[in-house]
Amino acid sequence: MNKLKYYTLILPSNDDKRKCKEIEIAKIFFNETFANSFDINSESDIFIQKQLLELSHNNSSGSSLIAQRCLLCFISWQIEQTCLSLEQQFGDFHGFKSRDLLGYVLDDDGSLEPSKGYKCLAREILENFDPDKSSLVTWTNRKVKQHRELNKYLLERGLYLMSDWAILNDTKIKQLPKILGSFHSLTNIEIKQAQQLLEAYHKIYRTERLCQRTDYKILGKCNPPRTEQLQAMIKILQTQAIDNLSNGLSTKVVMQKLQNLAERLREYRLHVRNASFKTISLDAELYKNSTFVDRVPDTNSNNIINPTEDVYEINEFLKTYRSQMISCLDSALHTVIAYRSEKLQKKDTEKVQQFLTALQLFHCQRLSMGNIAKQLNLRAQDAVARLLKLKEFRADVRQETLVKLQVRVIELAQKYSTPTNLLNLELTIAELLDEQIGNVIYQAEVEAASMQNNCAVSFFSQRLCQQLDTKN
Incomplete structure (x- = not known):
């Protein structure tokens, strides 16, 4: 565990040298908070972060903002690591360096109080982080790779990000038994429910998208479904869903189910297309956060290219x-x-x-x-x-x-x-x-x-x- 990460902020740089800013108040707070630890250098980041999260949520302690600052510093290091990873994987082929990416995602000025009218990426990551669902490292990696402006830049360099909604648009309903059954080992009922969910999505979201294309409207990246679209999907599901799929449906629940389905489809495509191998079940969380697909542009089609599939191999x-x-x-x-x-x-x-x-x-x-x-x-x-x-x-x-x-x-x-x-x-x-x-x-x-x-x-x-x- 490198304790410097909790009071040193990584900043964008114009060259390959790391640019850091030590936050003195965070350093003092961190060292005092963990002064009684048996060996601070051997403590796991997970347990350090858990304690800092508890302190950051305790407004009565008077130190919640400083605890947040420690976590925000840590996030800046993870943002840098994600950008370095993208450079290592794709930089040579697509012509970019990590420093080209950092300017889009390192926008934290190091202040204790959030800026009025603007929220930096690190604060968004921290506010939406759920320690019961993933680690802070994994969550940061995922949110950086979903950053809109960063994706726009990478797309210009030929690196394509498939959004959840594009994946759902491009998946045929008849493919689900093979993907969800053979690859993800879901039950027949779960597969049937997923088919009905995808069918409702196609009828509402994809149909509107196709109409926009026919009318020559500018499409661009698939945006998340609007509230009225989700409500229309609920009406369809309520008329045909099996085994209580429609019970207690809300727009929030439908959105979550769609995202879960897209993540399963993404995982399957990445395994087939990029040899992102699935091992034991412990690895499931890892590939939920693998979002980039290296795609050669197809000048004859606007559709995402489906991977060649040989299930036996x-x-x-x-x-x-x-x-x-x-x-x-x-x-x-x-x-x-x-x-x-x-x-x-x-x-x-x-x-x-x-x-x-x-x-x-x-x-x-x-x-x-x-x-x-x-x-x-x-x-x-x-x-x-x-x-x-x-x-x-x-x-x-x-x-x-x-x-x-x-x-x-x-x-x-x-x-x-x-x-x-x-x-x-x-x-x-x-x-x-x-x-x-x-x-x-x-x-x-x-x-x-x-x-x-x-x-x-x-x-x-x-x-x-x-x-x-x-x-x-």
């Missing part, structure tokens, strides 16, 4: 990829455990068994560090924390998995991709895999923080416990 690829993901994670766990054990062996042979036992008790039996300390006759839970060094352990596993998986996936992709597509794929594969593996590690981090709250067992812990069982 896709399923075969994903099946093989999932097994490689598991294999590489298992291998990485074995390597890191062996390395850590060897390191401890040189210091104290007794520590090796304590380390393996502590891992098993924490991840498999889900005991608190205080209880583990008692079982291992250690002084206190901080001694267990120093023995396990979970953050360092997870980071090592992440890096080992990434190195191993990247090699295997590139080899695997050669069987399912043309040379041209493979070349493009290799340019982004490291980042894609790093995000996926990072999501597995993130789930393990969340689990470790709430082990005593009957949270779901993470995939990381499942594989780790299987590894530890073979050692006993």
